[in-house]
Amino acid sequence: MGIRKPGPSVRLKLTLSYAGFLMLAGALLLMTVWVFLRSHLPEVAVMPGGVLNRATLMSTFTSAAGVVVVFLLVFGLLGGWILAGRMLAPLTRITDAARRATGGSLSHRIRLDGRKDEFRELADAFDAMLTRLEAQVAEQQRFAANASHELRTPLAISQALLEVARTDPAGVPGELVDRLHAVNSRAIDLTEALLLLSQADQRSFTRDRVDLSLVAEEATETLLPLAEKRGLTIETTGEITPTHGSHALLLQLTTNLVHNAIVHGRGTVWVTTAAEPKAVVLTVENAGEELTPQLVSTLVEPFQRGTERVRADHAGVGLGLAIVKSITQAHDGTLTLTPRPGGGLGITVRLPRWWLR
Structure with missing residues (x-):
């Protein structure tokens, strides 16, 4: 972008607009009165103070109208400047917050008071953006x-x-x-x-039609030797679940979930796909040790591992569920982790359903 030349401030523009509108309205009113007087006054009018002709009256009115126009100009500029300042005060606070954010301070919030209007909505949206940005930076x-x-x-x-x-x-x-x-x-x-x-x-990937049920079968077949080596069985059930996204990333998502269930589970791993009216659902569950909700809530964080669930072999690099979370969000979906009654973990991925157009 090129360097833009400085121009008049918004406050000055609003002031000139207020003053101009006030002068225009006053001029139209005076013009209407002038036309009315010119059309309805007789050539000679008998007044209590004497006899006046129409030319003298119109000349007096024109002089008074000039004074009124000057008064409207001064009043419009002064009043417009004050009103514009009061109207733009919230914008000044928003601009100050934006400058602070540009300088690296993301903790400042506008917290604009008053009734809900356009400026209040803008300030609230800006505060929400700063909160989200601060969390992402952290x-x-x-x-x-x-x-x-x-x-x-x-x-x-x-x-x-x-x-x-x-x-x-x-x-x-x-x-x-x-x-x-x-x-x-x-x-x-x-x-x-x-x-x-x-x-x-x-989100640098191409989106195509993907059937999650086929992806689940592919991931299960790939990891079946690992499951057999560890003495686990995998049960895969479900229906056609079309969604819109990257086949490679969704395959990685499913593989990570099944691999996680095998490495940290025992007995059986259940992989299920289902179709809802507006979404498709992939669920991977395993039996295993008892997990607390507090521990489960940390498992999607990068490099976070439940210590009681990690074993020496196939422990991974601590990014499996973090990658699942990221891929799910990139496909506009939701990820839910729930400890299973009796031990183990249930993970549900819900993605938008693909419809033929």
């Missing part, structure tokens, strides 16, 4: 700190293992190579998860 800062910590851990381990190898350059034991491979794989998985999370947050 979440991003927390996420960046956690991501740095999670990435630093495998790098530190790799550095320590390499230091051990350097002290014995004659030969690197196979166990050391295996550990380096495992640490490197974890770092790669974490990086890929961060990239996927960023893609979902930016």
Whole structure:
């Protein structure tokens, strides 16, 4: 954008508009009176003070009208300036809040008093935007700190293992190579998860018709060997559930849910799809340990793991449910986590239903 030249303020424009409208209304009124007098006054009028002709009366009226016009101009400018200032006072507070936000202060709120009008709605909307923006910035800062910590851990381990190898350059034991491979794989998985999370947050994907029931079957087939290895069974039921979105991201969402249910569950994992009048629903449940609502509410946060649910194998990088949440929001859906009676977790994803147009 080019640099714009400074122009007259809104207050000055409103003042001139008020004064101009007042002068126009006064001029029209005076013109109406002038036409009326010119049309109805006789040439010579007998007045208590003497005899006056119409020309003299019209000249006197014209002089008085000029004084009235000047008075209306002064009154309109002065009154318009005062009224414009009072009308624009809320806008000044909103502008001040916007400048503070631009400077990095997101905690300031306008909190405009008075009855609900256009300025009050604008101020309330701006306050709501600041509240949401402040929460997002705090979440991003927390996420960046956690991501740095999670990435630093495998790098530190790799550095320590390499230091051990350097002290014995004659030969690197196979166990050391295996550990380096495992640490490197974890770092790669974490990086890929961060990239996927960023893609979902930016909504940079193409939307197509996707059947969640087919996606659930695909994810279940992929993870079936892991379930069999851990002694779990997967039961998949449901109906055709068409939605609108990215097949790859929705497959990742379903895979994360099923993988999470397998790793942290026992016995059986239930995967169900259902269609509602305006939405499609994917539900993944597992049996397992008792979970408190407080713990469940933190599981969708990045790098948050329920300590009693994490095991050494297939523990993941702590972004599985965070990615599910991000993909769900990117598809204008809702995510609900509920502890199951008797132990385990039930996760429900509700997405807008796709309709053929």
